[in-house]
Structure formats: C-alpha cells, structure tokens
Amino acid sequence: AQSVAQPEDQVNVAEGNPLTVKCTYSVSGNPYLFWYVQYPNRGLQFLLKYITGDNLVKGSYGFEAEFNKSQTSFHLKKPSALVSDSALYFCAVRKSGAGSYQLTFGKGTKLSVIP
Amino acid sequence: GAGVSQSPSNKVTEKGKDVELRCDPISGHTALYWYRQSLGQGLEFLIYFQGNSAPDKSGLPSDRFSAERTGGSVSTLTIQRTQQEDSAVYLCASSLAITETYEQYFGPGTRLTVT
Numbered sequence: 001a002q003s004v005a006q007p008e009d010q011v012n013v014a015e016g017n018p019l020t021v022k023c024t025y026s027v028s029g030n031p032y033l034f035w036y037v038q039y040p041n042r043g044l045q046f047l048l049k050y051i052t053g054d055n056l057v058k059g060s061y062g063f064e065a066e067f068n069k070s071q072t073s074f075h076l077k078k079p080s081a082l083v084s085d086s087a088l089y090f091c092a093v094r095k096s097g098a099g100s101y102q103l104t105f106g107k108g109t110k111l112s113v114i115p
Numbered sequence: 116g117a118g119v120s121q122s123p124s125n126k127v128t129e130k131g132k133d134v135e136l137r138c139d140p141i142s143g144h145t146a147l148y149w150y151r152q153s154l155g156q157g158l159e160f161l162i163y164f165q166g167n168s169a170p171d172k173s174g175l176p177s178d179r180f181s182a183e184r185t186g187g188s189v190s191t192l193t194i195q196r197t198q199q200e201d202s203a204v205y206l207c208a209s210s211l212a213i214t215e216t217y218e219q220y221f222g223p224g225t226r227l228t229v230t
Contacts, residue, residue: 034218043119043206043221051216090158101165102148102174103219105158 002027004093006106013081014114021076021109023091030096033074034103035065038088047089050074061085081113117141119222121207127228128197136192136225140209147190148210148219149182153203161205164190165212197229 003026013019025031032051036044048059055067065076074091088110092103120139128134140147149161160174164184175181179197184190194201204226208219 032216036221041223043223044208046218046220049216049218092158101146101171102160102163103150104160107157 002031002093002095002104004091004104004106006089006091006109008109009107010110010112012112012114015083016080019078019081019085019111019113021089021091021111023074023076023106024072025074025091025093026072027093027095031072031074032094032096033065033067034092035059035063035074035076036090036092036105038090038108040087044090047076081111083113083115086111086113119207119209119220121205121222121225123225124223125226125228127230130199130229131196133193133195134197134227136194136205136227138190138192138207138222140188140190140207141220143211144209144220145187145212146210146217146219147184148208149190149192150206150208151203152206152224156203158206161192194227197227199229202227202229 005024034049035047037047038044047063048057050057050067058064063078067074088108090108091106094103122137146165148163151159162172162182164170179195182192204224206221206224208221210217210219
C-alpha cells in the first residue's frame, strides 16, 4: 500500500522568508509525486509533479520541490513567501506502472504567511 | 478554458435520503475520479473511470455508494440511504488519460451535509 506523511499540520512563516512544507512517502516501485494547493472553499489546484529526471522540479507561482529518493521525501519550497501563499497544501503519490491510478494524499499542511 | 464543474455546490439532506452529485469533466479528458474530503479522514479516493473500461470501485466505502459515467463524459455519484458519516466534501477530478504522468484537475467540490 502507498502512503504519504506530512508531519506538520501547520507551518508559519514571515512574508519574504523562505518556506518549506515537508512530505515523505511510501510506495512500492518508482513514485510519481504531486503537490496541490487548496484555497478556502475551493477545489485543489495542481502545483507541480515529479515523474522522472531532474530531482528539482519547478511549478506554478514560484514553487519548487526536491525529490530525494534515499530519504523518500518530496519537500515543497519557495524562496520568498507571499501572504497570498497562505493556503492548505497537499502532497500526493501514486506508483508507476499499470494498475492503481488513484492518488494517495497526505493529511495536508496549513501554511500561514505572516505579513 | 472551462475547468471541472460540479453540482450542486452545497447539498443538505436528511438521514436516510438518497442524493446524486454531478461532475462535468474538462472536455477531452478521458479519465474521471471521485474523492471525498472530510475532517477526520483527509482526502480519500472513491472511484475512477477510464474510457469504456470497467471502473475501479475499490475506494467506495460501502454498497450505498455507486457512480456512473454516461457517454464517457458526465458522471454521477449516488449515495443511497445517507448517513451522518457521509457528510463531507465530494471532489471530482479529470485527467487527459489514465496513464500515470498526467496530473488530475479538480472541481470545486460538493459539500454534503446529512442531518
């Protein structure tokens, strides 16, 4: 079975400071990893994904994430946080290959950027 | 272009009643997924459809839940004899295909409240 852990329920960061939202995963075989963001009363918006290749992937709104196979992690980062980045962030995984196509999500991390 | 749409946005129903939730995927997307988001359980996969293939129903929590997809486009999730524990936000997503690399695009969700 595949699983995702987001160890922090909430992350607070000052505007202009770098932010990190942590994610670790467990899956058999090679993982496909995704980050989504959810604003209040909205659906999930896709931010970025890791499929293969360069371990550092860049996505929407200046976000990036680093895939680390040895640590089974896929932490989300941004060099300079904006107040508008405040939202709920979800990490998700699915395994490569045929079969199980649904995403398995972490519990989410609430990011608050303080002006 | 138009994203995934869901209706109704909110639904309040009495315990024991049946409800139908509708999802219109992005035009041209052949894969469609249903997830449930609740406070206690996070985001849970329910079911997915791909083209004319048999759906993967492995995430449906009980036989009170069913879904169909007509003409490879619109999908309806039906919950029979609703229970209070069914209260949640039901999210629909679609992707270009079922293959592993395509990201899923989510609708705004239907908030279901069972009284």
